[in-house]
Amino acid sequence: MDQLLVTVLSGVSxxxxxxxxxxxxxxxxxxxxxMNFAMAAMATTASYVALSLVDTxxxxxxxxxxxxxxxxxxxxxxxxxxxxxxxxxRLFAALVVTMGVAIGTEHFVGRHWGExxxxxxxxxxxxxxxxxxxxxxxDLIVIVVAVAAMAAVALLFQRTSLGSAMRAVAxxxxxxxxxxINDQLVARIAWALGVGLATLGVVLYAxxxxxxxVVLAPVLFRAFAGILLGGLTSMTGAVVGGLVIGVLxxxxxxxxxxxxxxxxxxxxxxxxxxxxxxxxxxxxxFVRV
Numbered sequence: 001m002d003q004l005l006v007t008v009l010s011g012v013s014x015x016x017x018x019x020x021x022x023x024x025x026x027x028x029x030x031x032x033x034x035m036n037f038a039m040a041a042m043a044t045t046a047s048y049v050a051l052s053l054v055d056t057x058x059x060x061x062x063x064x065x066x067x068x069x070x071x072x073x074x075x076x077x078x079x080x081x082x083x084x085x086x087x088x089x090r091l092f093a094a095l096v097v098t099m100g101v102a103i104g105t106e107h108f109v110g111r112h113w114g115e116x117x118x119x120x121x122x123x124x125x126x127x128x129x130x131x132x133x134x135x136x137x138x139d140l141i142v143i144v145v146a147v148a149a150m151a152a153v154a155l156l157f158q159r160t161s162l163g164s165a166m167r168a169v170a171x172x173x174x175x176x177x178x179x180x181i182n183d184q185l186v187a188r189i190a191w192a193l194g195v196g197l198a199t200l201g202v203v204l205y206a207x208x209x210x211x212x213x214v215v216l217a218p219v220l221f222r223a224f225a226g227i228l229l230g231g232l233t234s235m236t237g238a239v240v241g242g243l244v245i246g247v248l249x250x251x252x253x254x255x256x257x258x259x260x261x262x263x264x265x266x267x268x269x270x271x272x273x274x275x276x277x278x279x280x281x282x283x284x285x286f287v288r289v
Contacts, residue, residue: 043199145204248265
């Protein structure tokens with residue numbers, strides 16, 4: 001029983017990271033109709049920036065905050081320079097552009113910082129005993145920070161005028177413009193916020209896996225599976241879906257087989273989508289043809 005609890009808690013920690021990345025993806029998608037497949041590459045670059053700062057003597061907590069800020073500016077620059085000029089409705093073109101940014105960024109990181117794995121420092125060392133098993137303190141910190149970040153985002157969207165504007169743009173950018181909302185400003189904020197949230201999750205997750213230019217790509221795909229499971233139009237779904245994917249992933253690795261963990265997780269996700277195609281929290285859309 002102790003081992004099961006540790007496995008679930010560790011899965012919740014990983015799932016919290018997937019949830020943060022998924023939340024960032026959904027915020028950007030709802031505001032601009034763009035699925036940012038460069039998210040992992042942007043967060044990876046920011047993580048290497050943090051690692052370089054730590055190597056020069058900067059405190060780890062400060063380096064992580066700088067990394068999140070750097071990633072937000074990176075995402076904003078990509079949106080303004082590469083995505084916005086495409087115009088509205090160019091969804092496939094925008095998708096291809098973000099994939100190109102991901103490939104180019106990964107190549108740059110490999111050339112600048114090298115392809116060899118690098119250790120990423122933990123915020124907190126040590127572990128906590130749970131019965132006869134132990135869980136890393138870092139995993140508990142990830143859960144606490146992720147919950148705080150998600151609560152702050154919920155507060156932003158539910159209690160502020162900016163959040164109301166972002167929800168209005170998510171419902172209909174044309175109607176939002178009629179109401180006097182600057183949809184371009186909302187899109188900029190959404191990109192900065194979305195990439196920043198994903199980077200926060202990634203820098204907390206990096207100590208568990210180390211750093212290479214492409215090591216965090218699986219995080220993006222598991223987060224994407226989470227938002228499909230939870231519902232592409234739902235921020236709550238992105239968080240819950242990420243948590244479910246994280247827990248299932250850990251349970252499969254511990255009690256089924258580490259070799260088939262992804263197969264197990266994605267099989268469950270596919271089964272859920274067969275029953276409810278819009279996801280657990282997604283809204284079903286009807287289109288007249």
